[in-house]
Amino acid sequence: MEREDYPKDFEQFITKFATEKDCYDYISSLRWPDGFICPRCHCGRSWKTKRSLIVCTDCAYQTSITAGTIFQGTRKPLRLWFHVMWWVMSQKTGASAKNLQHTMGFRRYETAWTWLHKLRRAMIRPAREQLKGTVEVDETFIGGEEEGAKGRKTVTKALVVIAVEVEEKKLGRIRFRVIPDASASSLIPFINDNITPNSTIVTDGWLGYTPLKKENYKHVVHNITQSKGKASDLLPHVHLVVSLIKRWLMGTHQGAVTPKHLTDYLDEYAFRFNRRLSTHRGKLFYRLMQQAVSTEPASRKKIIS
Numbered sequence: 347m348e349r350e351d352y353p354k355d356f357e358q359f360i361t362k363f364a365t366e367k368d369c370y371d372y373i374s375s376l377r378w379p380d381g382f383i384c385p386r387c388h389c390g391r392s393w394k395t396k397r398s399l400i401v402c403t404d405c406a407y408q409t410s411i412t413a414g415t416i417f418q419g420t421r422k423p424l425r426l427w428f429h430v431m432w433w434v435m436s437q438k439t440g441a442s443a444k445n446l447q448h449t450m451g452f453r454r455y456e457t458a459w460t461w462l463h464k465l466r467r468a469m470i471r472p473a474r475e476q477l478k479g480t481v482e483v484d485e486t487f488i489g490g491e492e493e494g495a496k497g498r499k500t501v502t503k504a505l506v507v508i509a510v511e512v513e514e515k516k517l518g519r520i521r522f523r524v525i526p527d528a529s530a531s532s533l534i535p536f537i538n539d540n541i542t543p544n545s546t547i548v549t550d551g552w553l554g555y556t557p558l559k560k561e562n563y564k565h566v567v568h569n570i571t572q573s574k575g576k577a578s579d580l581l582p583h584v585h586l587v588v589s590l591i592k593r594w595l596m597g598t599h600q601g602a603v604t605p606k607h608l609t610d611y612l613d614e615y616a617f618r619f620n621r622r623l624s625t626h627r628g629k630l631f632y633r634l635m636q637q638a639v640s641t642e643p644a645s646r647k648k649i650i651s
């Protein structure tokens with residue numbers, strides 16, 4: 347198959363994925379671009395049954411095309427999954443479970459919710475390139491006290507560390523992580539995991555960042571006492587991203603995000619944000635599909651727990 351083979355618009359989409367077989371073949375070509383190799387005997391000869399099992403010609407090993415993907419064990423047509431994925435990727439600001447339920451006519455809210463969570467799991471996938479160049483890093487609380495619970499505030503805030511690439515004063519890519527506290531032992535591993543060595547890291551004067559001196563980075567500290575300005579002027583790019591994400595959580599999801607699932611939502615936001623300049627929605631669909639076929643399935647039970 348040609349690399350990066352995806353429909354450019356909805357018309358191409360419905361032509362390309364007209365049957366279940368089209369969808370199976372597409373998944374198969376993404377998973378095994380050079381053809382299926384038997385994991386048991388390593389031969390490259392196989393055939394497909396009518397029920398989309400792959401059978402090794404030499405040793406008769408069997409596997410399904412969707413085993414080990416988020417589609418494993420689904421009772422719904424793949425065409426519906428593809429359709430939902432296309433729809434989710436074409437919602438500029440993301441999709442809520444309620445939206446999805448209405449659009450696709452799912453009888454149960456839970457179905458829509460579970461599907462979106464499966465797709466979010468596919469969005470997080472590692473294999474991401476680290477941020478580089480100049481990167482602003484800061485922490486913030488996301489969430490808040492629940493409305494109408496005066497005097498008995500439910501603490502629903504989560505502490506989140508954010509890294510934002512800054513290219514010529516413009517926003518580049520972003521990363522998030524929910525952290526238990528703002529100590530160095532929470533902050534430094536996040537930076538090591540997400541930012542290439544020798545990058546320039548801009549933070550405020552918080553002690554948690556002091557060990558950066560010993561790491562392989564150039565550390566620039568913006569100090570509130572020096573700037574005499576507002577805290578938001580210190581790290582303007584990070585603060586812009588923080589306000590965007592808060593608005594997104596309140597808007598698209600109407601604040602209905604529990605701290606337990608915040609990571610998933612932040613990952614979805616980063617997935618969309620980091621690809622916001624992609625011109626084709628087909629390309630977003632393609633990226634999500636690539637990740638969906640290499641993401642282990644999770645049951646609804648596992649998602650909730």
Ligand SMILES: [Zn+2]
Nearest residue numbers: 384387402405
């Ligand atoms: Zn075999």
